[in-house]
Amino acid sequence: MQHSLYSHYLNSLQTHERSAQALWNGCGFLDKFQFGSCKYAVKLSKVPDDLKHANIRQTPFSLQRKVRSYVKEQYFYTHYAESLPLPCYIPKVIELHEFDGTFVTLLEDFEQHGFHNIVEASHGDIERTLKWLAGFHANWMRVGGGESSFGLLGYGNYWYLKTRPDEFEKMPDSPLKRAAHAINEKLDAVSFKTLIHGDAKLANFAFNDSSVMGYDFQHTGIGTGLADVMLLFTTVLNAEQLSSHAAYFLDIYFSELKELIKNQNASIDIELLESEWRESWCFIWADFHRFLAGWKPEHPKINQYMKTQTQLALSKL
Numbered sequence: 001m002q003h004s005l006y007s008h009y010l011n012s013l014q015t016h017e018r019s020a021q022a023l024w025n026g027c028g029f030l031d032k033f034q035f036g037s038c039k040y041a042v043k044l045s046k047v048p049d050d051l052k053h054a055n056i057r058q059t060p061f062s063l064q065r066k067v068r069s070y071v072k073e074q075y076f077y078t079h080y081a082e083s084l085p086l087p088c089y090i091p092k093v094i095e096l097h098e099f100d101g102t103f104v105t106l107l108e109d110f111e112q113h114g115f116h117n118i119v120e121a122s123h124g125d126i127e128r129t130l131k132w133l134a135g136f137h138a139n140w141m142r143v144g145g146g147e148s149s150f151g152l153l154g155y156g157n158y159w160y161l162k163t164r165p166d167e168f169e170k171m172p173d174s175p176l177k178r179a180a181h182a183i184n185e186k187l188d189a190v191s192f193k194t195l196i197h198g199d200a201k202l203a204n205f206a207f208n209d210s211s212v213m214g215y216d217f218q219h220t221g222i223g224t225g226l227a228d229v230m231l232l233f234t235t236v237l238n239a240e241q242l243s244s245h246a247a248y249f250l251d252i253y254f255s256e257l258k259e260l261i262k263n264q265n266a267s268i269d270i271e272l273l274e275s276e277w278r279e280s281w282c283f284i285w286a287d288f289h290r291f292l293a294g295w296k297p298e299h300p301k302i303n304q305y306m307k308t309q310t311q312l313a314l315s316k317l
Contacts, residue, residue, distance in 0.1 A: 004095055006106055009033050009042055027066065028102075032109055039109035040094060045070045046102045057166070065163055069218035070103040075152045076217040077105070080140075080195065088135040089115075089213040107215075115206035115213045121236040123245075125212075129205055129232060130253040132212040133197065137225035138260035140195040141268055149193065149222050156198040156221030157231075159291035160184075167294030175314055180290045182317050186283050190224050192273045200228035202235040226277050229253055230284045239303035246305070250278070282316065285309035 009031075028045040047066045077093045084090060097104035118125065140150070147154050161168065161184040171177045197204070198219030206213045229250070233242060254277075258270040289310045292299045 004097075005035060005040060006042065006095055006097060006104055008035055009040075009106075039112045041091070041107050041109045043105040043107075044102060045105070059166055062166055067101070069158075071098075072153055072220060073216070073218045074098065074103060074105065076220045079151065080153075080220075081217075083139065085135060085139055087211055088132055088139070089211055090217075091213065091215050110206050110213055110215075114208040115211075116208070117203065117206050119202075121202055125207060126232070126236050126249060127252055128207070128212045129200075129202075130229065130249060131256045132205070132214055133200060133225065133228050133232070134253055134256035134260055136197060136214070137194045137228070138257055138264055141261055141265060141273075142193060143191055143268070145193050145222065147222065150195055153195070153221040156196040156219060156223040157227050158199055158219040159288055161287070161290070164291055164294070167291055169294070171290070171294040172297075174293070176286065176290055176293060176310060179286075179314055179317055183283050183286050183290065183313060186317070187224060187280060187287060190276055190280055192224075192268070192276055193222050194225055195220060196223040196225055196228045198223070198228070200232045202232065224277060224280055224284065225257070226281060227284050227287075230281075230288060234288075234301045234306075239305045242303070242305035250281075254278075282309040282313040286313035 027047050028043065030041060030043045032039060032041050034040070047063055047070075074096045077096060081090060081093060091110050092108040093106075094108060095104070095106040097106075121129070142149070155162070161180060168177070168180060171180075197214060197217065198221055199216060200214075204214060204216040206215070233246060233249070237245060254274050258274065261268050261270050261273070285306050286309060289302060289306050292302050
C-alpha cells in the first residue's frame with residue numbers, strides 16, 4: 001500500500017480540506033480527492049464497539065453483521081463487479097484495503113463522468129433504474145441454489161429474517177410475527193434466484209442524461225429480484241402512487257428482465273420465472289413489513305399499500 005492512491009490520500013490530508021460525509025451511525029466517512037486529472041471517492045468504514053442506534057439496542061450479533069456487510073461489499077467488488085454487463089454501470093474500483101477492522105474502498109468519483117444523485121425520481125428515472133436492476137438480476141439468474149451459491153455473499157438484503165433476530169424479538173405479538181418464519185420459508189423456496197443489490201433505494205443510484213449507476217453493495221447476496229424492486233418502490237412512490245403505478249412499473253421490469261434472459265440464458269423458463277416472482281410479491285412486502293415493525297414500527301413506509309400486501313400474504317399461507 002506504500003505507493004497506493006490511498007497512501008497519497010493520507011499524505012494529502014495535511015493540505016486537503018476535508019469535506020467528508022459521515023456514514024451510517026458513525027461507522028466512518030466518505031471523502032473525495034483529486035490526483036492528477038482524475039477524481040476519486042474513498043470510503044473508510046469501521047464499526048465502533050460502542051455503536052448505538054436510536055431505534056434498537058445493538059448486540060454483538062448486530063455489530064458483527066455490520067462488519068460483515070463491509071466484508072461482503074469488498075468481496076463483491078473483487079469477485080463479481082467485473083462480470084456485470086453494460087449498461088449496469090457501477091463505479092470503477094481502484095483499491096480495496098482492510099486493516100485492524102477498517103475497510104478502505106477507493107473508487108473513481110462518478111460525478112466527473114456526469115452522474116449525480118437525485119432526491120426525487122421521475123417516471124423516467126424509475127424506469128431506467130428498473131432496467132438497471134433487470135440487467136443486474138439477469139446476469140446471475142439460476143434455478144435452485146442455497147446460501148452458498150454465491151460464496152461469501154450468502155443471502156442478500158439487510159432485513160433477512162435470520163440476520164435480524166433482535167428486531168424480530170422486539171416485535172409485539174401479531175399475526176405477522178407469528179407468520180414471519182413461514183413467510184421467510186416461502187421466499188427461500190422460490191426456485192429462481194439471483195444476486196440482488198440488497199439495498200436498492202434511490203440514494204444508492206446516480207443518474208446522468210441517459211444512464212444509471214448503482215453502488216453500495218454491502219447487502220448484496222442471493223435472493224429474489226423483486227426484493228430490490230420493492231425496496232426501490234418504497235423510496236420513490238408513496239402509498240397512493242404504489243396503488244396506481246406499481247403494476248405498471250412491474251410490467252416494465254419484467255419486460256426488460258425477460259428480454260435480457262432470453263438473450264443471455266435460454267435455459268431459463270422466463271414465463272415460469274415471472275409467474276413465480278409475481279406470486280411472491282405480497283410475501284416480499286410482508287417480509288419487509290416484519291422488519292420495519294420490529295425496527296421502527298412508526299416508520300412512514302408502513303403505509304396502506306404495504307399493509308394490504310401483508311394481509312394478502314397472510315391470507316395465502
